[in-house]
Structures are given as C-alpha cells and as structure tokens.
Amino acid sequence: xxxxxxxxxxxxxxxxxxxxxxxxxxxxxxxxxxxxxxxxxxxxxxxxxxxxxxxxxxxxxxxxxxxxxxxxxxxxxxxxxxxxxxxxxxxxxxxxxxxxxxxxxxxxxxxxxxxxxxxxxxxxxxxxxxxxxxxxxxxxxxxxxxxxxxxxxxxxxxxxxxxxxxxxxxxxxxxxxxxxxxxxxxxxxxxxxxxxxxxxxxxxxxxxxxxxxxxxxxxxxxxxxxxxxxxxxxxxxxxxxxxxxxxxxxxxxxxxxxxxxxxxxxxxxxxxxxxxxxxxxxxxxxxxxxxxxxxxxxxxxxxxxxxxxxxxxxxxxxxxxxxxxxxxxxxxxxxxxxxxxxxxxxxxxxxxxxxxxxxxxxxxxxxxxxxxxxxxxxxxxxxxxxxxxxxxxxxxxxxxxxxxxxxxxxxxxxxxxxxxxxxxxxxxxxxxxxxxxxxxxxxxxxxxxxxxxxxxxxxxxxxxxxxxxxxxxxxxxxxxxxxxxxxxxxxxxxxxxxxxxxxxxxxxxxxxxxxxxxxxxxxxxxxxxxxxxxxxxxxxxxxxxxxxxxxxxxxxxxxxxxxxxxxxxxxxxxxxxxxxxxxxxxxxxxxxxxxxxxxxxxxxxxxxxxxxxxxxxxxxxxxxxxxxxxxxxxxxxxxxxxxxxxxxxxxxxxxxxxxxxxxxxxxxxxxxxxxxxxxxxxxxxxxxxxxxxxxxxxxxxxxxxxxxxxxxxxxxxxxxxxxxxxxxxxxxxxxxxxxxxxxxxxxxxxxxxxxxxxxxxxxxxxxxx
Amino acid sequence: xxxxxxxxxxxxxxxxxxxxxxxxxxxxxxxxxxxxxxxxxxxxxxxxxxxxxxxxxxxxxxxxxxxxxxxxxxxxxxxxxxxxxxxxxxxxxxxxxxxxxxxxxxxxxxxxxxxxxxxxxxxxxxxxxxxxxxxxxxxxxxxxxxxxxxxxxxxxxxxxxxxx
Numbered sequence: 001x002x003x004x005x006x007x008x009x010x011x012x013x014x015x016x017x018x019x020x021x022x023x024x025x026x027x028x029x030x031x032x033x034x035x036x037x038x039x040x041x042x043x044x045x046x047x048x049x050x051x052x053x054x055x056x057x058x059x060x061x062x063x064x065x066x067x068x069x070x071x072x073x074x075x076x077x078x079x080x081x082x083x084x085x086x087x088x089x090x091x092x093x094x095x096x097x098x099x100x101x102x103x104x105x106x107x108x109x110x111x112x113x114x115x116x117x118x119x120x121x122x123x124x125x126x127x128x129x130x131x132x133x134x135x136x137x138x139x140x141x142x143x144x145x146x147x148x149x150x151x152x153x154x155x156x157x158x159x160x161x162x163x164x165x166x167x168x169x170x171x172x173x174x175x176x177x178x179x180x181x182x183x184x185x186x187x188x189x190x191x192x193x194x195x196x197x198x199x200x201x202x203x204x205x206x207x208x209x210x211x212x213x214x215x216x217x218x219x220x221x222x223x224x225x226x227x228x229x230x231x232x233x234x235x236x237x238x239x240x241x242x243x244x245x246x247x248x249x250x251x252x253x254x255x256x257x258x259x260x261x262x263x264x265x266x267x268x269x270x271x272x273x274x275x276x277x278x279x280x281x282x283x284x285x286x287x288x289x290x291x292x293x294x295x296x297x298x299x300x301x302x303x304x305x306x307x308x309x310x311x312x313x314x315x316x317x318x319x320x321x322x323x324x325x326x327x328x329x330x331x332x333x334x335x336x337x338x339x340x341x342x343x344x345x346x347x348x349x350x351x352x353x354x355x356x357x358x359x360x361x362x363x364x365x366x367x368x369x370x371x372x373x374x375x376x377x378x379x380x381x382x383x384x385x386x387x388x389x390x391x392x393x394x395x396x397x398x399x400x401x402x403x404x405x406x407x408x409x410x411x412x413x414x415x416x417x418x419x420x421x422x423x424x425x426x427x428x429x430x431x432x433x434x435x436x437x438x439x440x441x442x443x444x445x446x447x448x449x450x451x452x453x454x455x456x457x458x459x460x461x462x463x464x465x466x467x468x469x470x471x472x473x474x475x476x477x478x479x480x481x482x483x484x485x486x487x488x489x490x491x492x493x494x495x496x497x498x499x500x501x502x503x504x505x506x507x508x509x510x511x512x513x514x515x516x517x518x519x520x521x522x523x524x525x526x527x528x529x530x531x532x533x534x535x536x537x538x539x540x541x542x543x544x545x546x547x548x549x550x551x552x553x554x555x556x557x558x559x560x561x562x563x564x565x566x567x568x569x570x571x572x573x574x575x576x577x578x579x580x581x582x583x584x585x586x587x588x589x590x591x592x593x594x595x596x597x598x599x600x601x602x603x604x605x606x607x608x609x610x611x612x613x614x615x616x617x618x619x620x621x622x623x624x625x626x627x628x629x630x631x632x633x634x635x636x637x638x639x640x641x642x643x644x645x646x647x648x649x650x651x652x653x654x655x656x657x658x659x660x661x662x663x664x665x666x667x668x669x670x671x672x673x674x675x676x677x678x679x680x681x682x683x684x685x686x687x688x689x690x691x692x693x694x695x696x697x698x699x700x701x702x703x704x705x706x707x708x709x710x711x712x713x714x715x716x717x718x719x720x721x722x723x724x725x726x727x728x729x730x731x732x733x734x735x736x737x738x739x740x741x742x743x744x745x746x747x748x749x750x751x752x753x754x755x756x757x758x759x760x761x762x763x764x765x766x767x768x769x
Numbered sequence: 770x771x772x773x774x775x776x777x778x779x780x781x782x783x784x785x786x787x788x789x790x791x792x793x794x795x796x797x798x799x800x801x802x803x804x805x806x807x808x809x810x811x812x813x814x815x816x817x818x819x820x821x822x823x824x825x826x827x828x829x830x831x832x833x834x835x836x837x838x839x840x841x842x843x844x845x846x847x848x849x850x851x852x853x854x855x856x857x858x859x860x861x862x863x864x865x866x867x868x869x870x871x872x873x874x875x876x877x878x879x880x881x882x883x884x885x886x887x888x889x890x891x892x893x894x895x896x897x898x899x900x901x902x903x904x905x906x907x908x909x910x911x912x913x914x915x916x917x918x919x920x921x922x923x924x925x926x927x928x929x930x931x932x933x
Contacts, residue, residue, distance in 0.1 A: 250842055500826060545828035585844045587827075587837055590875050590931050594829050600837055600844040608825040608837045608844050 007177075011052045012105050018045045019098055020309055026091060027312040033082045043072040049097065055177050058110040061100045064117045067124040068093050074128050084320070089123045091313070096120055238339065241300050245488055248289075248296050249583040252489060253602050255289045256580065258282055260604035293489065297338065301485075304382045304389070305333035307346045311353060311380060318357045325375035326361055332382035337389045337485050344463055345391070345483065348456040352393050352479050353378065355453070360397030360477055370474055372396065384485075388507065391481040400471035402428035409437065429469040430566050433457040461615045464490065464505055466564060482507075488584060492601075492611065494577035495560060497541045498549060501609050503582055503601060504571075508614040510563045512576055514556050529559065529570055536561065538570040539621040541612075544596060562614050569618050584611060596620050642668035645764055646689045649673050650680040650708065651697040651726070660695055660726065663753035664760055677703025681711050684718070691721060692764040696743070698727040698734070706741040713742035722763035726751070794892045798913070800885035800920055801868065804856045807920040808881075809888060809913060814925040816871040818884065821861050831933050838878060840869065847878045848928075872929035879928065890915070895922065 022045045029038045050065035071090060074080040082090075096117060100110045262282045269275055308330050319326040361367075361376030368374060379394040402425040409415045414434045415423070431437060435454040460467045465483035484490060484507055492503035493512070513531065520538060521528050527538040538559065542549060559570040582601040586592075598613035647664065651657045652675050661671050672689055674680035677700050684691065694712070698705035705725060712718050725738045728749040738746050745759055798809035799818075824838040824847045833852040837844050847867065851858055864883035869876065890913050898909040908927040913920045 253842065547826075547828070587844050588846065588875055588877075590846045590877055590929070591827060591830070591834070591837065592931075594827065596829060597827065600825075602839050602842065602844070606839055607823055608839050610825065610827065610837075 008056060011056060012101065015049055015101050018048065019094060022094060023313040024309050027316045029082065030087050039076045043076050046072055058104060060110045060117055063121060064093060064097060067121045070128045071124050086127055089127060093120050093124060244296055248293050249488060251289050252293060252581060252583050255286050256604040259286060300339050301336035302339050302342045303333060304335050304337060304342065306342050307349060308333045308380060322357060324361055324363050326357055327375055327377045329377060329379045335382040335384060335389055341463055341483060344459065348459045351456045356393060356395040356397065360395040362398050388482050388484055393479045394476060396476040399473040399475055399477055400429050401473055405431045426566055429471055464507055490582060490584060492580060492582045494580055495573040496575040496577055497573050498547045500547055501577065503609050503611045504560060504562065505614060506579060508562045508564060510561045513559050515559055516556055536568055536570045538572055539624050540572045543624045544617065544620050564615055564618060567618060569621055643670050645669040645692045647671050647760065648680060648683065648691050648694040650694065652676055652700045660756065663756040666757060667761060676700045677705065677708035680708055684712055693722040693724060693760060695724050695726050698725060698729055706737055709741040709743050724759060724763060795889050796892060798888040798890060798922060800888050801881040802883050802885060803850050803854060803881055807885060807918065809920045809922045810925060814870050816869040816876065819867050821865050821867060845876055845878050847880065849880045870925055870929060872926055875929040877929055
C-alpha cells in the first residue's frame, strides 16, 4: 500500500509539472501549427499521463487522456489541422485533466470530483473522426492498434524500441513502471530524492529536472532536453529550506553582534597584537556568513517563468472571449526570485494583465481606425535591478486618460475638486489604485468589478514592493512592479527618535537631508518642506508613534524622505544611525497587525528594534496635526513655599556637600544629594524630583561635571535649568569650558556661604523668603 | 550502616511510588505576588522565569503592553500585570521577574512583583471563581485554598489572548 502511495505521489508531482508546461506549449502550437517538435511534446504529456493513470487504475483520467491522445496523434501526423475550434476543445480537455488530477490529489481517486468527461470525449472523437482522412478507420476503430503504434512512434524518437511488437511495448511500460517503483523504494531508503527519471522512463523527458533547471526553449529538440536533464537535482522540502533560512537569519544576527563587539574592543585596546587577529577572524566570519546567506537564498530562488507560464493560455482565452487579437511577448522569464514571492505575485499579475486586455487593448476595428496594427501586444518583462526584481507589463492599448481619471474619481467622491485640480497626470494615473475605482464603462466578466487594482497595490506593498504606472493616450500603458528579491533579510536605514530606534526598509528611502528648522513651513496646519522643486509634507516620527519627548530639539532636523510609488513623505527623526542588514522577525500573534509596524529585528547589541511599515506610516501621517516648530512648553507646577523648591547637590566629597547644604539652609529649600555625575544623571533622568537648580562639582569619579552638564542639557525640559559649577578650578580655560558645557554660573572655591546662598536664590528666582 | 541505607532506599522508593497515587488530583502551580495578592499559574504553562531585561516600547498598543524583548532570538511581547489589574505602577526592583508563558499559538512575558514558591495543591482545594465574575471572559480559573491563605489561579489562555 505504501508503495502505491509513493508511486501515486510521484505521479502527481510529475503530472502537475507536465501540465503546467503543456498550456504554454499548446498556445504556442496554435501560432506555429507546423511545429512538429511542440506537437510531439504535447502528445507525450497526454501519453505519459494516460500510461501512468491506467497503471494506477484511474479509469476516468485514462479514458480522457486516451481521447486526447487520439486527436493529438492525428495532428502530429498531419492528418488534422489545428484550427482554433479544435484547440478550444483540446484546451478544455486539458482543464478537465487538471481537475481530475486535483481530485486525485485531494481524494485519492478520480471519481469523487464528479467531472463529466463524456461530453468532452465525444467532442474529441468528433474532431478525430469529423476531419476524416483515409487512415481514420484504422485510427479510431482499433484503439489498441492506435495506442501501440503511437507507442512505437514515440519510442522511435527516444530509444530504440521500434523493433518491439505491440505487446512487448506494453510489457516494456509495465517493466519501466515496476523498475521505477523499485527505485523509489531505494530512494526512500537513502532519504535522498535524486530524480533520474529521464534515464529510466523515456516518455518523461524533463519533468523531474524542471524545478531547478531553466525551462528549455520551445524549439530545443527533445533529445537535447533528455541529455541536459541528466544533471542531478535534488528535491528538497520547502520546510527544510525555510528552516535553513531561519538559521542563517540567526547567524546574520550573530555576525552583526560580533561586528559591534569588535568595534568596541578596537576602541579599547587600540594597537594591540591580538586585535589584528581578531579583525581577520571577524572579517572572514562576516564574509562567509554573507556568502552563505546568498547561497541559501539562491536555493530558494525560482525562475519567474513559474508564474509567467500561465499567461499565454490566459491571454489566448481572453482574446477569444473579448474578440480582440492580442499577442503576448514574454522576456526575462529566467529571472529568479524567492519562492515565497513567486507565490505572491501570481494573482496581482493576473489582475493587471486582465485589466490590460479588457480596458487597455482596443478591438481590431478601433485599432485600425487609429492607425495601429490590427492586433494588440502585451509585453511581460522581468529583469533584475540591484537587489530588486522589476516586472513590467506593457500594453500598446488606448492608454490612461488623466482627465477621465480625475472626473471619474470626482464623480465617485474619491477625491475633492481641489485635489483634482492640483493633481499631476502621474498622480492621476495612480488613482486607479484607489479603492472603489473602476475605469471600465461596462462591467464585464473579465474585469471591472470595482475591486482589483487597490488589492493589487496592497499585495505588492505587502512584499515591500513598489508599483508604478505610466501611460500615454493611444500609445499604451506601462505598469512597473519593483519587488525585493527576498523577504527575510533586508537592508534598512536605522534612525533614532528621542531614545528609541526604528528601522526603515532602505528600498523605500529615497534620500535623507539635514535642514534647519526655519525651512519648515506650515500650510493648512500641515508642515511642509521645500525640497528643490518639490513641496514635501513633513511629519515627526515621534508624533506618529507617540514617543516620549525627553531630548531637546536641535536647530536642525534630519528628514528621511520615504516614497511609495508616487507618494512621498518626509519623516523627521533625531538622528541617523546608519545602514544595516536586518533579519525580519515576526512579533507573534499577540502583536500582529499593529499599525505602522511591519515587524521587529534583533540588533547587534541584542536589543529589539521595530521595523517601520512605510505604507501604513503614510496613512498614519495624515492624521498627525502637530506644528513642528511650536515648542511644547509644559506649564510648571506652581511652587508657593521655599520647601517646594528642589536643588541637587553633586559632589564626591561629603564635607563639601554639607558645606553647600549649610549655606543654603537659610533659604529653606529642599536639597537632594548625589556623589558623582552618573548618580546625579540617573536621579535627574528618573524624574522623581523637578529640580530648580543643580550645584555641580567639576572633578568627580565616573562622570565629571562638564560631561554631566552636557548630558543634562540634552533634555529639552532642562534647557533652562540653572547649572551652577562649584569648583576650585579657577583658570579662564576652565571657566570657558564650563560655559561650553552649559553651566549657567561658576562659583570658585573657597566661597562665602552668603555668596553661594545669593547665587542660588538669584538662579531659582526665589527672592523673598 | 547497612540498615540506614536500606531505610533511605525504602524511603526513596516510597517517595517514588507515592506521587503516582496522588498525581491524578494534584495540580502544581507557581505562586507570585502582584500588589498585595498572591496569584498562581499552572507550572506546565510556564516556559521559563527570567530576571528583567531591556525591552523595546511598541507604539499604538494599550499601556499594559510594555513592549517586546529578545528571548534568545525570539521577539516576545511583555505585559505588565500590575497595569492590567489596574494597580499603580511601581519601579522594577531586585524581586521583579518576567514569567514567560507558552500557550498554543502565543508566547508572552508577564511582569510580576515577586515570586513566592512552587505549590502543590489538591484539586478538591480549588473552588471555581465567585459567581459574580464572568467565568467565560474572566481570567480567573479558580481560587485555591491553603492552610493559612488563599491564592487566585489565573487562566493562561485568557492571559495570552489578545484583547485589543
């Protein structure tokens, strides 16, 4: 039973691979009806499926494929002309074959799916008999003979079996299948799925090697295929590759961490011997990790042909359905990209191409009137551009009319009149991605149900991709998709916002600029920046994410310009950390789908950094209404009695602290003590007290007075806090340094208690007391 | 000497045998304090208990979600049970711990004030939550009675369920 199951699985994998290609071949065949090589290949597919299904007792499937074989065989021998009507029937029968195979996969038999093949069988029969030619009697009346002779012909091309009789051929098939069963067993035992079907079953030229080798060109002779397929490939479960990819992700994190540690060590032990050795190890580890990452990524790569293959058939069906003549040109189908992305881009592409056929390409009469060629062309191109793959869908149809788009959107209330007026043509094209927009005058079965392009856009953006439209009336439309090669590891720009860090996918970052705050203007309550010839909306990342504002606004702002398709947004951050390769980690179900956050990553220091969801950020930015230039002065608590005032005394000598405390006693204010800069900074940061002044000694362990003053001045709420240096350093240079670091007053030791008292009084503005 | 050894061995054997008899009706819990109350969670739901580590704030979430932290390469949400129970926040101190709970599809860390002990409790000492508490959505599994105190046993699946 297990053996049968194994054979069945092999059969299904093989069959699905075969029919995937058959669609493309059939459509090509219609264009080149004389191409015998193509015909032979299609015939072989039907034949292989028939042989295997009869062995596995799938009667319905056998019957169907048998009838198909009849028709194809006649066509192969030139006894039947493949006119479109015939192709329709053949294609329909292939669809049924697919349905049956799906049924077998899901139910284990071909009877449960309830596919009625009697109609199609008689249609196929009608074709093979209707276009009757003298040899017909021999062909259709005696099935066995037909099958056998096909077998013969088949074998003639592949291997020298042509001397065998009909029975022997049948026996040979049995033998081959049995042999394969044996091989399967062996393979299982070795836990290696090395596929070498080609050497054993001549009827299956290249099925097994397909996942890894690029699809052979249609006109490559079958024998060459068989030869190239001998190179060994291994089928690997996707799950294992995913696991491998996760492990590599961990390794990349480790590598980042190592690099960071090396930087720290380098600073501390500059010039030491071991540093050089460490440097070599770190570099080689990081190099190997990068190579490994690329190598594993490559194993997950599939040619985009996997998706493109279904389009020739789709275009053919659509053009017949719509009564238009449309030609599909595919280039760059060998371009490879990550499996998970290949799976995701199929549906969006189907949508775009359907749209192009339905709304883009005009019917033949209109085209002739416009002086264009009778048939329309849709080009499907794929190519690499840096770390992205670009897929272009180009049609030479009627193009998008920006004015029509504006009017339509106005009518539907998607945009306001003012927006419509100020909109560039390029922006107008992007209206097709708005929810609830459909340009088709008539809603047809092909497209135009009002959903579609907006879903396409969301799907592409989910892949961190960008979608772009360009069009010219009567010249056609170009839709360009730009998608990163892989999803798991991306390049990101790390930005700092107050004390937090965020990662922005580098693919969405257009540029970063540093601007003085004066260059920010306010229009209708929105902050904008004039960047070269453009006006860019600005928003602070801290306002979007509600980051607590602790640090001071500097005179300058860093603006990260992010772009998705045509929309741009400037995001103000406090600093730019740098570019880093990050591994995207999910935050689990509990925190899934938080607006504005696409995921998280673990940085070199082991801390978690959140990854910004650029598309969601743009939406969120619309609701932020904060004037960036307005400084948020928080109203101070009213203090009525002297003991409401707090002064922090920072000095490493307890005696000095006591002297200061005594000096301030007459004022009656509350005093908090700290014995060094670090401790003082922690007290200030904790926000436990709101200080009115800080007395700082300069020379202290752990953190000196200058550093402390500098650190405190970084916080916006302490911008005007009096910092009074109390020190025995009296040189001018010391005083200057004190001013530089943000000290307000400078008291030199020794001092009289009265002087200190008056200085403190003056600074905390408590004159009566 | 030999006698003693035999006694010890016998005792050990008894210990091994005994739990099997009572296994059925005893639940093992880990007790901890939040505010002034003692709570408990079935030990089998606890993946680990760790000392506080740095976490990263996550925007746009309720305030009881403090953020996410890195647990050996996994990004895990951190939930403050004090805030969730509407208690005033306190500063984390030396007794603070994160209890990492593992549910069917979620893992999350919970901040607690301090741990008490591992508790073995007979099932018949656990009574259902008071009827005034909705047993469907409430996070209380039951109330465990001990010799000198009571403890509230929490429902792990409810704690781990996203409710915003």
